Amino acid sequence: MIPTPPPPHRLPHAPAPVSRQDEPGTADRPPGPGFWAVTRHADALRVLQDPATYSSLPGPGELPLLTRLLSHQDPPQHTRLRDHAARALTPGRVERFTATARERARTLLTRALDTARATGGVLDLATAVSHPYTSLNLADLLGIPHADRRRLPGWTGPHALEDTTGYARHLIVHRRRYPDDDLTTVLAHNARLTSDELEMLVPLLLTTGLAPMHDAAAGGLALLAEHPEAYGKLRDGTAELAPAIEELLRLHPPLLTVRRTAATDTELSGHRIRRGDKVVVCLPAAHHDEQVFTAPDRLDLARTPNPHLSLGAGPHLCLGADFARLQLRVLYEEVLRALPELRLAGPLPPTGSGVTNGVGSLPVRAG
Ligand code: HEM
Numbered sequence: 445m446i447p448t449p450p451p452p453h454r455l456p457h458a459p460a461p462v463s464r465q466d467e468p469g470t471a472d473r474p475p476g477p478g479f480w481a482v483t484r485h486a487d488a489l490r491v492l493q494d495p496a497t498y499s500s501l502p503g504p505g506e507l508p509l510l511t512r513l514l515s516h517q518d519p520p521q522h523t524r525l526r527d528h529a530a531r532a533l534t535p536g537r538v539e540r541f542t543a544t545a546r547e548r549a550r551t552l553l554t555r556a557l558d559t560a561r562a563t564g565g566v567l568d569l570a571t572a573v574s575h576p577y578t579s580l581n582l583a584d585l586l587g588i589p590h591a592d593r594r595r596l597p598g599w600t601g602p603h604a605l606e607d608t609t610g611y612a613r614h615l616i617v618h619r620r621r622y623p624d625d626d627l628t629t630v631l632a633h634n635a636r637l638t639s640d641e642l643e644m645l646v647p648l649l650l651t652t653g654l655a656p657m658h659d660a661a662a663g664g665l666a667l668l669a670e671h672p673e674a675y676g677k678l679r680d681g682t683a684e685l686a687p688a689i690e691e692l693l694r695l696h697p698p699l700l701t702v703r704r705t706a707a708t709d710t711e712l713s714g715h716r717i718r719r720g721d722k723v724v725v726c727l728p729a730a731h732h733d734e735q736v737f738t739a740p741d742r743l744d745l746a747r748t749p750n751p752h753l754s755l756g757a758g759p760h761l762c763l764g765a766d767f768a769r770l771q772l773r774v775l776y777e778e779v780l781r782a783l784p785e786l787r788l789a790g791p792l793p794p795t796g797s798g799v800t801n802g803v804g805s806l807p808v809r810a811g
Contacts, residue, residue, distance in 0.1 A: 489753075497710050501705065514645060568808075578654070656699055667695055675786045687748055691750060701725060
């Protein structure tokens with residue numbers, strides 16, 4: 445076990461496992477009514493696994509556009525749509541992307557290392573490798589034609605959903621005409637999905653699959669760069685990659701919070717929660733719950749079991765979880781092969797906006 449400093453994102457600094465938090469306005473958002481912050485692992489599970497009490501329907505102040513989304517629906521509507529999407533995202537289909545992902549990771553790393561060696565020895569693993577790697581993998585999964593891929597970087601911002609909805613319509617028409625081995629083709633040929641449902645699912649996959657995947661890949665590499673001993677253990681095989689991936693996801697959850705709205709009056713850890721109240725599960729805090737994780741501040745590459753919630757829990761568990769794990773495994777394997785040491789070339793810029801846990805830049809030495 446390797447000591448690590450306390451994580452910067454134990455949000456919020458709550459006095460109790462369940463506490464009432466204010467919601468002051470920001471530059472782009474008016475003040476809100478406040479919310480219940482849930483910081484204990486057991487309470488987080490209680491919220492995420494009980495959609496009848498804690499609804500995913502958009503609450504007051506959320507974009508009306510969200511109402512249509514699978515991620516913002518409750519059973520039974522949610523169950524039917526999710527089954528269709530999950531059947532298209534079978535482990536077999538996901539596994540078929542392994543070779544392409546590996547080739548891509550190798551090419552990006554070789555190119556970035558060659559450029560770094562010719563220009564002073566520093567490469568930015570986030571902008572030169574992990575960001576393009578995860579974006580292009582998602583483009584493959586969804587069957588986005590090569591000519592359209594330059595648009596991907598624009599689809600991670602706050603208006604990503606609006607921006608991708610028009611494009612998704614075009615992509616669906618394209619894949620109906622030119623079917624291929626990708627998710628859009630499968631969904632577009634599923635006669636049981638209405639065109640509204642289809643035009644919701646494709647942009648949802650595009651937007652939910654992009655930013656957290658960037659942040660997981662770069663965040664995991666940043667943690668390894670901060671822990672050279674851990675990197676060495678993975679390289680010489682004294683630590684295994686599969687549990688290490690889970691531990692990196694625990695210590696760097698790409699999404700910091702998951703939101704629900706109370707559908708009925710209820711009680712959580714002694715607090716009366718009223719119908720309509722906003723309830724926010726704080727993942728970094730739940731991931732440091734000492735009742736569940738021994739020495740939670742430590743990066744323990746072999747931590748087992750590791751019931752982190754970075755990919756969610758309950759009926760909304762991340763649909764792209766297999767694809768996410770595959771991408772992380774292949775990327776880390778290729779970085780471990782290419783770089784004998786992962787040495788930071790400077791301090792990491794601050795991460796996280798309070799909602800996401802982004803790593804915009806990861807400067808490391810080319811070795
Ligand atoms: C490491 C990367 C990823 C992380 C950390 C992540 C995280 C999450 C989390 C926490 C949820 C649950 C949200 C909730 O309960 O409200 C979720 C749901 C979802 N994720 Fe991911 N995700 C990742 C990658 C992906 C990828 C690559 C895709 C697409 C291929 C994807 C598609 C989805 C979808 C469609 C949902 C909604 C599922 C539902 O509501 O039933 N995610 N993700």
